[in-house]
Amino acid sequence: DQQVKQNSPSLSVQEGRISILNCDYTNSMFDYFLWYKKYPAEGPTFLISISSIKDKNEDGRFTVFLNKSAKHLSLHIVPSQPGDSAVYFCAASAVSGGGADGLTFGKGTHLIIQP
Amino acid sequence: DAGVIQSPRHEVTEMGQEVTLRCKPISGHNSLFWYRQTMMRGLELLIYFNNNVPIDDSGMPEDRFSAKMPNASFSTLKIQPSEPRDSAVYFCASRRRGSGNTIYFGEGSWLTVV
Numbered sequence: 001d002q003q004v005k006q007n008s009p010s011l012s013v014q015e016g017r018i019s020i021l022n023c024d025y026t027n028s029m030f031d032y033f034l035w036y037k038k039y040p041a042e043g044p045t046f047l048i049s050i051s052s053i054k055d056k057n058e059d060g061r062f063t064v065f066l067n068k069s070a071k072h073l074s075l076h077i078v079p080s081q082p083g084d085s086a087v088y089f090c091a092a093s094a095v096s097g098g099g100a101d102g103l104t105f106g107k108g109t110h111l112i113i114q115p
Numbered sequence: 116d117a118g119v120i121q122s123p124r125h126e127v128t129e130m131g132q133e134v135t136l137r138c139k140p141i142s143g144h145n146s147l148f149w150y151r152q153t154m155m156r157g158l159e160l161l162i163y164f165n166n167n168v169p170i171d172d173s174g175m176p177e178d179r180f181s182a183k184m185p186n187a188s189f190s191t192l193k194i195q196p197s198e199p200r201d202s203a204v205y206f207c208a209s210r211r212r213g214s215g216n217t218i219y220f221g222e223g224s225w226l227t228v229v
Binding site: 032034036041042043044045046049089093095101102103104105106107108 | 119148150156157158159160163170171206208216217218219220221222223
């Protein structure tokens with residue numbers, strides 16, 4: 001049973017437009033969320049994160065939105081650039097319990113930026 | 116700064132052989148994670164260590180899989196005997212306690228069992 005779901009295996013967006021990647025989670029204990037980016041033949045690299053005490057976090061062209069009531073988060077990339085073409089993983093963890101567990105990942109969304 | 120270092124990068128082995136994957140975490144990081152990536156299941160957490168102690172190995176698929184962390188700078192993931200369904204990319208990752216919950220991945224070990 002997947003606790004973190006990315007329902008779109010792939011997404012194609014034109015260069016310069018906004019890319020919106022979505023993620024849903026089922027575990028109400030999750031309170032820290034991250035997005036990772038992965039190029040072929042490389043390991044995932046950290047992109048941006050958000051704590052459950054916030055509903056938005058912005059870093060340059062990347063913004064993550066969190067809707068706790070809907071158990072939904074999204075990653076917005078604007079404007080999209082060719083170098084953004086990669087697989088994006090959503091991840092979640094339960095930190096506030098004092099533990100430091102591993103991250104639970106979604107299956108990823110392959111973002112393709114078209115020129 | 117050196118990132119997480121994994122070896123080998125690629126391994127092709129015959130079914131039934133023992134496979135050992137190695138990982139050197141980032142210096143100063145005190146948590147280490149082993150993940151497996153497959154097309155069907157995505158990124159799965161196999162096991163993680165805090166301060167060299169295994170905390171949760173519930174993701175280890177079978178008794179054929181074992182992991183050790185003899186010291187803060189080295190960990191191994193062993194598969195014995197290996198099977199074709201073990202073919203995947205195995206990632207090691209590490210984290211420094213107190214840095215939020217961001218973990219940093221190595222480049223992965225690509226395992227093919229024929």
